Amino acid sequence: MRRNEPYIFLVVLALCVLIEIRSGQFFTANNLTDIASAMIVPGLFAVGAFMVIVSGGIDVSFPALASLTSYATTKYLLDTGYTGGIWLPIVISLALGALLGAFNGIFIGYFSLPALIVTLGTSSVFKGVMQGALNSVQLAVIPPGMREFGTSSLFVATNSISGLTSRMPVAFLALLIVNGLAFLMLRYSYFGRGIYAIGGNETSAVRAGFNTKRGKFFLYVIVGMIASLAGLIRTCMMQQNHPTNMLGMEMNIIAGVVLGGTAIKGGAGSLSGAALGTLLIVIVENSMILLGIPTIWKSVFTGALIIIGTGVSAFQVLRANRITKNRIAWKEMSKA
Amino acid sequence: MAKSLLRAVDIHKSFAGVHALKGVSLEIAAGEIHCLAGENGCGKSTLIKIISGVYQPDSGDIEFDGKILGKITPIDAIMLGIQVIYQDFSVFPNLTVMENLALNTELSQKRKIVSWKRIREIAQTAVKKINFDVDLDAQVSTLSVAQKQMVAISRALMSNARLIIMDEPTTALTKKEVQALFKIILQLKAQGISILFVSHKLNEVFEISERFTIFRNGELVQTGSTADLDSAKFTYYMTGREFGKKNFVPETIGEEPLLEVRDLTLDGYFENVSFTLRAGEIIGVTGLLDSGRSELALSLFGIRPASSGDILLKGKKVSIKNPQDAVRHKIGLVPEDRLSEGLFLPQSIQDNVIISEIDRLTTTLGLFDRAKREKEILRLVSDFAIATPDPRNACQTLSGGNQQRVVLAKWLACNLDVLVLSGPTVGVDIGSKHDIHAILHDLARNGMGIIIISDDLPEVIENCSRVIVLKGGRIVHEMDAQNANEQQILAHMM
Numbered sequence: 001m002r003r004n005e006p007y008i009f010l011v012v013l014a015l016c017v018l019i020e021i022r023s024g025q026f027f028t029a030n031n032l033t034d035i036a037s038a039m040i041v042p043g044l045f046a047v048g049a050f051m052v053i054v055s056g057g058i059d060v061s062f063p064a065l066a067s068l069t070s071y072a073t074t075k076y077l078l079d080t081g082y083t084g085g086i087w088l089p090i091v092i093s094l095a096l097g098a099l100l101g102a103f104n105g106i107f108i109g110y111f112s113l114p115a116l117i118v119t120l121g122t123s124s125v126f127k128g129v130m131q132g133a134l135n136s137v138q139l140a141v142i143p144p145g146m147r148e149f150g151t152s153s154l155f156v157a158t159n160s161i162s163g164l165t166s167r168m169p170v171a172f173l174a175l176l177i178v179n180g181l182a183f184l185m186l187r188y189s190y191f192g193r194g195i196y197a198i199g200g201n202e203t204s205a206v207r208a209g210f211n212t213k214r215g216k217f218f219l220y221v222i223v224g225m226i227a228s229l230a231g232l233i234r235t236c237m238m239q240q241n242h243p244t245n246m247l248g249m250e251m252n253i254i255a256g257v258v259l260g261g262t263a264i265k266g267g268a269g270s271l272s273g274a275a276l277g278t279l280l281i282v283i284v285e286n287s288m289i290l291l292g293i294p295t296i297w298k299s300v301f302t303g304a305l306i307i308i309g310t311g312v313s314a315f316q317v318l319r320a321n322r323i324t325k326n327r328i329a330w331k332e333m334s335k336a
Numbered sequence: 337m338a339k340s341l342l343r344a345v346d347i348h349k350s351f352a353g354v355h356a357l358k359g360v361s362l363e364i365a366a367g368e369i370h371c372l373a374g375e376n377g378c379g380k381s382t383l384i385k386i387i388s389g390v391y392q393p394d395s396g397d398i399e400f401d402g403k404i405l406g407k408i409t410p411i412d413a414i415m416l417g418i419q420v421i422y423q424d425f426s427v428f429p430n431l432t433v434m435e436n437l438a439l440n441t442e443l444s445q446k447r448k449i450v451s452w453k454r455i456r457e458i459a460q461t462a463v464k465k466i467n468f469d470v471d472l473d474a475q476v477s478t479l480s481v482a483q484k485q486m487v488a489i490s491r492a493l494m495s496n497a498r499l500i501i502m503d504e505p506t507t508a509l510t511k512k513e514v515q516a517l518f519k520i521i522l523q524l525k526a527q528g529i530s531i532l533f534v535s536h537k538l539n540e541v542f543e544i545s546e547r548f549t550i551f552r553n554g555e556l557v558q559t560g561s562t563a564d565l566d567s568a569k570f571t572y573y574m575t576g577r578e579f580g581k582k583n584f585v586p587e588t589i590g591e592e593p594l595l596e597v598r599d600l601t602l603d604g605y606f607e608n609v610s611f612t613l614r615a616g617e618i619i620g621v622t623g624l625l626d627s628g629r630s631e632l633a634l635s636l637f638g639i640r641p642a643s644s645g646d647i648l649l650k651g652k653k654v655s656i657k658n659p660q661d662a663v664r665h666k667i668g669l670v671p672e673d674r675l676s677e678g679l680f681l682p683q684s685i686q687d688n689v690i691i692s693e694i695d696r697l698t699t700t701l702g703l704f705d706r707a708k709r710e711k712e713i714l715r716l717v718s719d720f721a722i723a724t725p726d727p728r729n730a731c732q733t734l735s736g737g738n739q740q741r742v743v744l745a746k747w748l749a750c751n752l753d754v755l756v757l758s759g760p761t762v763g764v765d766i767g768s769k770h771d772i773h774a775i776l777h778d779l780a781r782n783g784m785g786i787i788i789i790s791d792d793l794p795e796v797i798e799n800c801s802r803v804i805v806l807k808g809g810r811i812v813h814e815m816d817a818q819n820a821n822e823q824q825i826l827a828h829m830m
Contacts, residue, residue, distance in 0.1 A: 188450045190443065193431075197439070200430035207426050209411065209443035267430035 007316075008260055008276045011309075015283055023290040029157035030166035031290070035279075037168060038286050040237070041246075042278050043175045044230035045253045047182050048223035050274035053257060055219055056199040056266030057108060057115030060254075063246040064126035065224055066231025069096040071136050073232060074241040077143045086149040086236075093232040094225045100126065101224015102217070109217030123250075130243060139241040150236030171233045178226060183271050195219060199266030252302060256281040259309040280305065340399070341366045341530050342387065342418075342499055347396035349382055356382045358554045359396070364499065364547075369521060369531045371545035371562070375574060375765040376735040378551040380534055384501055388420045389413035401498070414444070417498030423507065425488035429477035434459035436476055436487055441494050462490040466520050482513035489520065493529075500524065501532040506540060507763065510625055511791075518544050536765060538570050550574060575767040583817070584773075584799045587781050590615030592651060594785040595667075595754050597636075600645035605631040606809040609645070613754065618776060618786040620796035620817070623806030624829055630672055632806070633758040633789045637669035638662040649753070663692065668747035670740070670757040678743040679731050686713045686727040688742050693749040712749065720745040721771065737768020744775060755779065756787045761795060773799050793822045805829055 020026035045062055052059040073092045082088065100122075107118045130136045142150075153167035186192035194215045197205040205212050235241045260277025262269030284305055288298050342364045349357040357379045364370045374380050385391045387398060389408040398405045400416055408416075427436050438458035442450075459472050468486045476484060485505065492500055506514045521531055521544060533545060541548055542562060549559040550573040558573045572578055595613040600606070606628030613619055623629045634640040636647070638656040646653055649665050656662050662669070671677040679688055690697060690712055697709045717727050720741045724734060731742060740760065747755060757776075761769040776799060780786050790796055796803055796817075803820050805813040805828040813828040 190448055190450060193435070193439075193450060196431060197428050200428040201424075201426070203424075204426040204428055207410070207422075208439050263430075267428070 005261060005270060005273045005276060007312075008273060008280065012276055012280050012283065015280065019283075019287050019290050022292065025159075025162075025290050026287065028159045028161070030159040030162075030164050031287075033157040033166040033168050035283060035286060036172060037166065037237075039279060039282050040169065040171050040175045041230045041234045042249070042253055042256070042282055043275060044178055044226055044233070045249065046257055046274050046278040047178055047271070048226040049250075049253050050257045050262055050269060050271060051182065051186070051195060051219060052115065052223055053254070053262050053264060054199045054266055054269050055195045055216060056202065057216070058254065058264075059104070059115060059119045059220070059223060060250045061104060061119040061123040061126060062223065062227035062230075062253075063249045064123040064130075065097065065100045066227045066234070067243055067246050068126040068130040068134075069093055069100065069228040070231030070235045071130050071139070071241055071243050072096060072134060074139055074142055074146070074235055075134065075136075077146070078139065078141070082143050083145065085145045089143070089146055089232055090229065093228045097225040097228025097231075098221050099224070100228070101221040104224065105217035105220035108220060109213045109215070112213075127247070136243040138243065142235060142239065142241060146232075146236045147239060150233075150239055169237060171237060174229060174233060178229070179271060179275065186271065191215060191218070196267060199268075201267075252281055252285075252306075253278065255302075255306040255310070259306065277309075280309075339366065339402070340364065341368075341401060342532075343397075343399040344383065344387065345397050345399070347383065347386060347398070348394045349379075349386065349391065350394055356554050357386075357393075360551060360554070360556045362549050362556075362559070364530050364532060366498075366530055367525050367528045368547060369525055369533065369545050371533045371535055371541045371548045372551070373534070373536050373541060373548060373570075373574065374551035374557075375536065375767065376737075377553075379554040380551055381503070383551075384420060384503065384532075384534065387413070388418055388501065411444075414440075414495055417496055418501070419492035419495070419497045419499070420501045421485070421488045421492055421503065421505065423503050423505075425484050427476050427484055427487055429475070431476060432472065433470055433474050433476055433479070433487060434472040437462040437472075437491050437494070440491055444495065458494070462494050465493045466490055466523065481508040482510070482516065485509070485517065486520075493524075497529055499530045499532060501534070503534045504536075505533065506535065506537065514540075536574070538567060538766075541565070541570065552576060571766055571770075574765070577767060577770075579770045582777075583797075584618055584777050584780070584801060586616050586618070586801045588616050588783075590783070590785075593648070594650060595787075596646075596648040596651075598646040598648070600632075600635065600642050600647065602628070602631050602635050602640060603643045605640075606635075606806065609806075609811055611804055611811070611814070613785040613787060615753075615783045615785050616780050617802070618780050618788060618800045620800035620803045621787060621789045621806060622791055622793065622796050622803060622825065622829065624791070626808070627806040627829070628809040629789050629791075629806050630758055633669060633672070633756050633787075636662070636754075636756050636787070637667060639669075663750070666751070666753040668692075668750060668752045668755045670743050670747065670755065670760055672758040672762070674740055674743050679739060681732040682730050684728045685717070685722065685724055685731055685734065685742055688731050689713060689716045689722075689727075689745045690749065692746050716745040716749055720748075720775070735765065735768070737764040737772070740764050740768065740772060741775075744772065748779070752784060754785045754787070756789065758789045759792075760788060760790065761792065769795075793825055797822065797825075 016026055025031055048062055049059060073089055073096065077089060104119060104122055107113045108115045149170065152170045154170055154172060155168050156165050157168065158165045194205065194210045197210055198212050198215060202212060231246065234246060256278035257274040258264055259280060260273035262274055281302060284302055285298055288295055288301060340363050344362040346359045346361060347357050348359055360379065360383060362383065372380050382391065386393050389410040389412055392407055434456050438455040441458050456472060463470060466489060468490055470483060476487065505517060509517065524531060535541060545562050547560065548562050548565060550557045593612040594615045598610050600609045609632060621629050621632060631640055635642045638658045638661050641657045647656055654665050656665065675681060690709065697705055697712060699705045713727055722741050723738050731739060761772060776786055788796060788800055797820050800817050803815055803817050803825065804811055805825055807829055
C-alpha cells in the first residue's frame with residue numbers, strides 16, 4: 001500500500017501556486033489565516049472520520065450528531081441564562097457527544113452491525129430528535145461565553161496590499177490539540193494500534209487478544225466527542241446556531257480523508273494524509289473566488305477533484321500491488 | 337511408549353443437530369510430528385478448535401501434559417503452549433512485520449502504551465528462533481505467502497509453544513517452500529515441540545509425519561505409525577472406497593488432429609509452443625509455476641490471447657481473442673481458481689450448471705423453457721454425482737470436489753470438442769479426485785480432446801497418454817506417459 005502523502009502535498013502545493021498565479025492573493029497573510037480558520041471544523045470532523053475508516057467502518061452520522069449536541073447545548077445554556085465562560089459548554093458538548101457516540105458504538109461494537117447502515121440510521125434519529133423532539137429553530141443569539149470564545153483571536157493577520165484583516169480564532173488550538181492527541185493515541189497506545197489491527201483483519205485482532213468489541217465501542221464514543229466539539233466551535237464561530245448548517249458535510253469530509261490516502265476498506269492511512277486531503281477540499285471550496293470562478297461552481301469542482309483524486313489513488317494502489325506481485329514472482333523465480 | 341503430550345479421548349460434539357464428532361480420540365507424544373487427515377467435513381477442524389479452546393466438547397476429555405483440561409478459552413490454550421496456525425495465518429497485512437510478531441506478546445502482558453523499541457526487540461528475538469531473514473519494517477502485505485507463514489510460525493514460538501497445530505500449511509506454497517517448511521518442522525521437533533499437521537496430501541503424510549490419524553464423517557477410522565501406511569490403505573481409510581489404479585489408455589484416437597497449436601507465443605510468458613491434440617487423447621502439460629503453463633491455458637481459451645502463432649481446429653485456422661470465440665469453437669476451460677473464475681458461488685447449483693448452455697434452454701421468445709431446463713438440471717446433477725440435498729442450494733455449500741464437478745458439468749453440457757483443465761484437482765478430496773479423473777477418461781473415450789495442465793505429476797502421468805514439459809516458457813521435453821517417471825519429468829522441469 002503506497003504512501004500517499006507526498007503526492008497529496010504536491011497537489012495541494014500546485015493548487016496553491018495556481019491560485020497565487022491567477023490572483024496574486026493566495027499566499028497573503030489574511031488568506032492563509034482564512035484558510036486555517038475554515039479548516040477548523042472540517043479538520044476536527046476529519047480526525048473522527050479518519051479513525052473510523054481505519055477501523056474498517058464508516059460514519060455518516062457525525063454532522064447530525066454535532067448539530068444535535070450543539071443545538072441542545074446552546075438552547076439549554078440560553079434557557080438557563082448562562083453567563084459563564086466556554087468551559088461548561090465544552091464539558092456539556094463532550095458529554096452529549098460521548099452519549100450519542102456510545103449509541104453508535106453499542107450497535108457497531110457490541111452488536112457487530114455494519115457501520116454504514118447503523119450511522120445512516122442514527123443520522124436520521126439525531127436529526128429527528130433535533131428537529132422534532134427539540135423543535136429546533138435557528139438561534140440568533142448565543143450565550144455570551146460562547147460568543148466571546150468565537151470572537152476571540154490568537155492573532156489578526158493583515159493583508160499588506162488590500163488592507164483586509166483576518167482573525168485566527170482561538171479555536172484553531174482545539175484543532176491542533178485534537179490532532180496531536182489523536183496522533184499520540186494512534187501511534188503510542190494499544191487502543192490506537194488496535195484500531196489499525198481491527199481494520200486490517202478483525203478475526204486476527206480477536207485472535208491476537210484485542211477486545212475488539214470494546215475497542216470499537218470506545219472509538220465511536222471518542223468520535224462522538226470530537227464531532228460534538230466541532231459542532232460547538234461552529235456555533236461559536238458563526239455567532240449563532242443554525243441547526244441544519246452542517247448537515248451534508250459528511251460526504252466531503254470522507255472524500256477528503258480518502259483523498260489523503262486512507263484506504264476505504266480500512267487498516268491503512270495516516271492522520272497527516274487525512275488532514276492534507278481535507279485541506280485540499282477546503283482550499284477548493286474557499287478559493288474558487290480567487291480563481292475568478294463563481295461559487296455556484298464550487299460543488300462541480302469539489303466533485304471533480306474527488307473523482308480524479310480517488311481515481312489516481314486507486315490506480316496507484318493497483319500499480320503498487322502489481323509491482324509487488326511481480327517482485328515476489330521474480331524473487332521466487334530467481335530462487336528456483 | 338513415550339509419554340503423551342496431548343490425549344483427546346472419546347470426544348463428541350454436535351452443532352444444531354449435526355453430529356460433527358462421534359467419539360473421536362487422538363494422541364500425540366512430545367516432539368512427535370503427527371498428521372491428521374480426512375476429507376472436508378470429516379471433523380478435523382472441529383477437533384482442532386476444541387483442542388485450542390474455541391469450542392467446548394459435549395463430552396469426552398482432553399488431557400494435556402497428564403492433566404485433564406476442563407473448560408478452556410483460547411487464551412488458556414495459548415498459555416498452556418497450544419498454538420494454532422490457521423490457513424490465513426492470522427496476520428495483519430496492513431501492519432509491519434515487527435508489529436505482527438510482537439502484538440500477541442505485548443497484548444498478553446496487558447500493555448497499554450506502545451514502545452517501538454521494545455516491539456523491535458521482541459520481533460528480533462522471534463525471527464532468530466527459526467533464522468528467518470526478513471525486513472522487520474516491511475508491511476506484511478508485501479511478503480510472499482511462504483514468508484507470511486514464517487511470520488506466523490515465529491510468532492507462535494514466542495510463547496513457549498509445546499504443541500503447534502498447522503491447518504493445511506502447504507496449500508499455497510511452491511515445492512521449494514514446502515521443503516523449507518519441512519526443514520523448519522524438523523527443527524521444531526528437535527527442540528521438543530510437537531506438531532499436529534492437518535493435510536490430505538498423501539506424499540506429505542509420508543514425507544514428514546511419524547504417526548497419523550484419519551477421520552471420516554466425524555469418526556476415527558485409523559491411527560498409527562506412518563511406516564505402516566501405503567497409498568492404497570490411505571485412500572481406503574480416507575474415502576471408504578477402493579480405487580483400482582487405472583492409468584489412462586486411449587481407445588480410439590482420431591486420425592486428423594483436433595487441435596493443433598503452432599509456434600504459439602504470449603509475450604513475457606511462453607513462446608513457440610507447438611503441439612497436436614487428437615480426438616480421444618488426453619495430453620498433459622506440466623512445468624513449474626513460472627513455466628508459462630497457466631498462461632497457455634488462458635491463451636487457448638482467449639482470456640489472454642496469444643501475441644503470435646496459430647491455433648487450428650480440425651485443420652482450419654481460428655482466431656481466439658476472447659472467451660466467446662473459444663466457446664464458439666467448442667473449447668472449454670476449467671480454470672485454476674475455480675472459486676473466483678469457474679463458479680458463481682452465491683448462486684444456486686442449478687443455475688451454475690446450465691449457465692454456459694443457457695441459450696439452448698429457451699423458447700423462441702427468449703424465455704426459459706421450464707421443462708427442458710428442469711430435465712437438463714436433473715440429468716447433469718445425477719450424471720456428475722453432485723452431492724447436494726437440493727440443487728437450489730448455493731454453490732458455496734458444496735465441498736471443493738463437488739464444486740469442481742459443477743464446473744465440469746457446466747462445460748460438458750455444451751458438447752465441447754476440446755476441454756482444457758488447469759490444476760483440476762487442486763484442493764479436491766481423494767474421492768472426488770478419482771471420480772473427476774474417471775469422468776475425463778470417459779469423455780476422452782467419447783471423442784473429446786482433453787488437455788490437463790497441472791504440476792501434480794502423478795495426476796499427469798496416470799491420466800495422460802502424452803506429457804509435455806514446459807520450462808521458462810518453452811517446451812523442453814515431450815514423452816509418452818507410459819515411459820515417463822516423476823524423477824525424469826522433475827529433472828526436465830527444473
